[in-house]
Amino acid sequence: xxxxxxQVEGGVCAAAGFSANGLNCGLNPDRNKNDLALIWSEKECxxxxxxxxNKVKGAPILVxxxxxxxxxxxxxxxxxxxxxxxxxxxxxxxxxxxMCDLAAxxxxxxxxxxxxxxxxxxxQKLPIEPIRDHVQELARGLSPQNHGKAAxxxxxxxxxxxxxxxxxxLDGKTxxxxxxxxxxxxxxxxxxxxxxxxxTDVAISSEMIQKALSEIVKVTYNCLSIDGDTSTNDMVSILxxxxxxxxxxxxxxxxxxxxxxxxxxxxxxxxxMLAKDGEGASKMLECTCSGAPDQDTAIIIAKSVIRSPxxxxxMFGEDANWGRILCAIGYADAEFDxxxxxxxxxxxxxxxxVCRNAAGVDxxxxxxxxxxxxxxxxxxxxxxQGEASAKAWGCDLTYxxxxxxxxxxS
Amino acid sequence: xxxxxxQVEGGVCAAAGFSANGLNCGLNPDRNKNDLALIWSEKECxxxxxxxxNKVKGAPILVxxxxxxxxxxxxxxxxxxxxxxxxxxxxxxxxxxxMCDLAAxxxxxxxxxxxxxxxxxxxQKLPIEPIRDHVQELARGLSPQNHGKAAxxxxxxxxxxxxxxxxxxLDGKTxxxxxxxxxxxxxxxxxxxxxxxxxTDVAISSEMIQKALSEIVKVTYNCLSIDGDTSTNDMVSILxxxxxxxxxxxxxxxxxxxxxxxxxxxxxxxxxMLAKDGEGASKMLECTCSGAPDQDTAIIIAKSVIRSPxxxxxMFGEDANWGRILCAIGYADAEFDxxxxxxxxxxxxxxxxVCRNAAGVDxxxxxxxxxxxxxxxxxxxxxxQGEASAKAWGCDLTYxxxxxxxxxxS
Numbered sequence: 001x002x003x004x005x006x007q008v009e010g011g012v013c014a015a016a017g018f019s020a021n022g023l024n025c026g027l028n029p030d031r032n033k034n035d036l037a038l039i040w041s042e043k044e045c046x047x048x049x050x051x052x053x054n055k056v057k058g059a060p061i062l063v064x065x066x067x068x069x070x071x072x073x074x075x076x077x078x079x080x081x082x083x084x085x086x087x088x089x090x091x092x093x094x095x096x097x098x099m100c101d102l103a104a105x106x107x108x109x110x111x112x113x114x115x116x117x118x119x120x121x122x123x124q125k126l127p128i129e130p131i132r133d134h135v136q137e138l139a140r141g142l143s144p145q146n147h148g149k150a151a152x153x154x155x156x157x158x159x160x161x162x163x164x165x166x167x168x169x170l171d172g173k174t175x176x177x178x179x180x181x182x183x184x185x186x187x188x189x190x191x192x193x194x195x196x197x198x199x200t201d202v203a204i205s206s207e208m209i210q211k212a213l214s215e216i217v218k219v220t221y222n223c224l225s226i227d228g229d230t231s232t233n234d235m236v237s238i239l240x241x242x243x244x245x246x247x248x249x250x251x252x253x254x255x256x257x258x259x260x261x262x263x264x265x266x267x268x269x270x271x272x273m274l275a276k277d278g279e280g281a282s283k284m285l286e287c288t289c290s291g292a293p294d295q296d297t298a299i300i301i302a303k304s305v306i307r308s309p310x311x312x313x314x315m316f317g318e319d320a321n322w323g324r325i326l327c328a329i330g331y332a333d334a335e336f337d338x339x340x341x342x343x344x345x346x347x348x349x350x351x352x353x354v355c356r357n358a359a360g361v362d363x364x365x366x367x368x369x370x371x372x373x374x375x376x377x378x379x380x381x382x383x384x385q386g387e388a389s390a391k392a393w394g395c396d397l398t399y400x401x402x403x404x405x406x407x408x409x410s
Numbered sequence: 411x412x413x414x415x416x417q418v419e420g421g422v423c424a425a426a427g428f429s430a431n432g433l434n435c436g437l438n439p440d441r442n443k444n445d446l447a448l449i450w451s452e453k454e455c456x457x458x459x460x461x462x463x464n465k466v467k468g469a470p471i472l473v474x475x476x477x478x479x480x481x482x483x484x485x486x487x488x489x490x491x492x493x494x495x496x497x498x499x500x501x502x503x504x505x506x507x508x509m510c511d512l513a514a515x516x517x518x519x520x521x522x523x524x525x526x527x528x529x530x531x532x533x534q535k536l537p538i539e540p541i542r543d544h545v546q547e548l549a550r551g552l553s554p555q556n557h558g559k560a561a562x563x564x565x566x567x568x569x570x571x572x573x574x575x576x577x578x579x580l581d582g583k584t585x586x587x588x589x590x591x592x593x594x595x596x597x598x599x600x601x602x603x604x605x606x607x608x609x610t611d612v613a614i615s616s617e618m619i620q621k622a623l624s625e626i627v628k629v630t631y632n633c634l635s636i637d638g639d640t641s642t643n644d645m646v647s648i649l650x651x652x653x654x655x656x657x658x659x660x661x662x663x664x665x666x667x668x669x670x671x672x673x674x675x676x677x678x679x680x681x682x683m684l685a686k687d688g689e690g691a692s693k694m695l696e697c698t699c700s701g702a703p704d705q706d707t708a709i710i711i712a713k714s715v716i717r718s719p720x721x722x723x724x725m726f727g728e729d730a731n732w733g734r735i736l737c738a739i740g741y742a743d744a745e746f747d748x749x750x751x752x753x754x755x756x757x758x759x760x761x762x763x764v765c766r767n768a769a770g771v772d773x774x775x776x777x778x779x780x781x782x783x784x785x786x787x788x789x790x791x792x793x794x795q796g797e798a799s800a801k802a803w804g805c806d807l808t809y810x811x812x813x814x815x816x817x818x819x820s
Binding site for chain 1: 731741
């Protein structure tokens with residue numbers, strides 16, 4: 001199937017009927033950095049979400065789950081703060097609920113129509129006053145133009161805001177999917193990742209939107225690892241308000257596939273942005289595992305390589321130490337024949353074969369150096385034992401990762 | 411049971427009947443760094459070993475397994491080189507066999523009585539000439555005094571040689587267990603770790619020595635993580651020559667328990683040495699998980715904390731960011747109730763409670779800083795849901811880890 005996907009501006013406000021805003025309410029002492037965001041849909045939305053599998057769950061996740069259950073997966077708004085994760089606090093759920101109450105009162109909706117999320121330091125009490133004192137200003141500033149202010153508000157150690165959107169045609173109607181995400185540490189998603197908010201004007205049932213989200217998250221966010229730490233506050237949510245007026249998508253078929261493709265495009269783009277901006281990163285790494293007996297095996301192997309600290313350090317050093325790639329393939333928790341494995345290293349400067357049948361081959365160190373000096377490095381693994389493939393994304397391990405995380409709380 | 415264990419000198423030569431030697435044969439261009447070692451027992455030994463679970467297995471591991479199978483777990487000597495792992499090479503097994511042949515010819519024994527191991531860069535052909543040209547000199551220099559030369563020869567990025575030994579009484583006879591190990595990167599053992607050679611003069615059956623080794627490795631080496639990378643060449647071997655003349659240990663009972671305790675002492679000491687000297691480490695971290703429903707759960711949780719890059723960075727920064735500890739407990743792959751978890755941080759400067767019932771408690775940041783400035787940091791987790799406990803060991807993540815691994819091959 002070939003559907004035309006057009007990259008468009010507007011992030012979480014690109015789809016019809018969505019507006020957003022972001023401001024600094026004082027949780028972050030840096031007044032130039034937003035720390036509170038709101039997303040709003042003119043019409044009621046069908047909602048879906050996936051959450052961290054960490055047993056320690058941020059209080060906002062517990063409240064969001066409760067709200068979606070109460071409304072039968074309907075929502076109108078998202079409120080989110082950065083700088084404080086509101087996790088491991090005795091009064092966490094109470095505070096998360098207060099955030100929803102405050103937003104709902106301002107927007108004239110019910111509190112359980114609000115999705116809530118927080119990101120930042122774990123285990124420090126969330127002061128509610130700064131949020132209460134700024135929610136009116138936040139709501140009054142809602143506008144389709146303010147998507148960037150919202151994207152800025154969810155950044156923590158990110159060096160730039162992450163937004164993307166695509167438009168496409170479904171059932172003769174122009175539809176749009178857009179999203180924003182935050183990085184850049186504690187990123188080793190497992191069933192969900194980081195904070196990601198997606199909006200669309202597609203009309204789609206709650207069953208089909210949850211199915212699409214879960215399927216796409218598996219091959220995008222869940223194939224990303226910055227540091228191997230699965231966060232306590234990971235959440236991807238999607239709101240679909242139906243304002244594109246397409247015939248609602250309620251089953252598998254061509255329309256579902258088109259929507260799924262648009263969602264893949266948005267989540268994959270955000271995933272690569274997160275990888276590129278991983279804490280301290282100097283290079284984006286994309287590992288493709290092909291020739292696998294099944295997709296799960298391909299995912300496990302690609303992620304194992306992307307996670308290896310030794311391999312990540314070698315990439316920082318621009319050193320073609322491919323033995324570390326083989327080592328990480330070898331300890332991946334999957335069943336396959338190691339002896340057929342081929343590995344190539346590639347970038348915009350070209351491709352070199354470094355390993356055939358799990359053994360080294362001669363290559364030009366000069367050429368390898370030239371390839372590895374680039375900002376985006378591709379590790380291509382062929383298992384030669386099937387037709388399945390998958391990609392995983394990550395970044396190199398640098399001095400700056402250690403620096404950023406040596407004293408994160410202050 | 412309280413058996414007196416006395417720390418003694420002599421490393422792998424501390425037990426009666428063992429001698430060793432090490433020299434620089436030229437694999438390592440630094441002539442002041444040994445790269446080839448030999449261990450020798452006057453009498454035939456019962457041998458046991460555990461190996462890496464990595465699918466990529468160093469050729470020496472394949473040859474050692476074959477030899478122990480051929481002799482019914484008997485051995486007389488160990489030959490080992492550093493600087494080159496002899497892994498992922500088409501001629502790897504042939505070269506590993508040649509190392510055994512050369513040692514056997516010099517020692518007047520059969521080649522399959524030799525255990526062989528290699529460590530260093532993966533995927534570069536092992537030049538056999540330097541080994542062939544120096545094996546005579548190596549064998550002629552065998553002496554109980556040369557244990558330090560052998561320990562030096564297996565070092566890679568280690569900053570000091572790791573040796574230890576204990577003596578104790580068994581059946582009225584003085585017995586000794588001693589060992590040496592190498593660190594310091596690609597350390598995330600799984601059923602075995604790194605290169606570790608243990609010798610003893612205890613008389614013990616091959617079944618019981620294998621049992622003791624497997625049991626003790628599970629709670630020592632396998633609870634160590636420097637960087638989450640499970641090496642391709644991990645091996646722990648033990649040689650028991652029976653020269654203490656105790657009544658052979660052939661079943662469980664008091665003598666077996668005493669031997670097991672001595673073996674624990676030796677392997678635990680080497681494990682802590684490896685943690686302390688992890689690549690780039692400035693601090694040794696010991697995480698104890700108690701109050702667990704079973705030992706496996708305690709091990710999984712303690713290792714999860716020790717492996718977390720974010721937590722390791724916080725320790726480098728001397729920052730009591732305990733939320734990262736909770737996060738790592740929460741994503742540990744085990745079943746337990748997170749809500750009962752308590753966490754303390756400790757060092758020789760004292761102890762502070764940082765978390766009770768999975769929520770933060772007030773503590774003095776000043777006191778925390780004082781505690782975390784020490785070289786050895788203890789993280790004490792109480793799950794409050796059982797009687798089992800386990801420890802895991804590791805180190806902080808520092809600029810130097812990145813530096814060491816950015817360009818390891820050169």
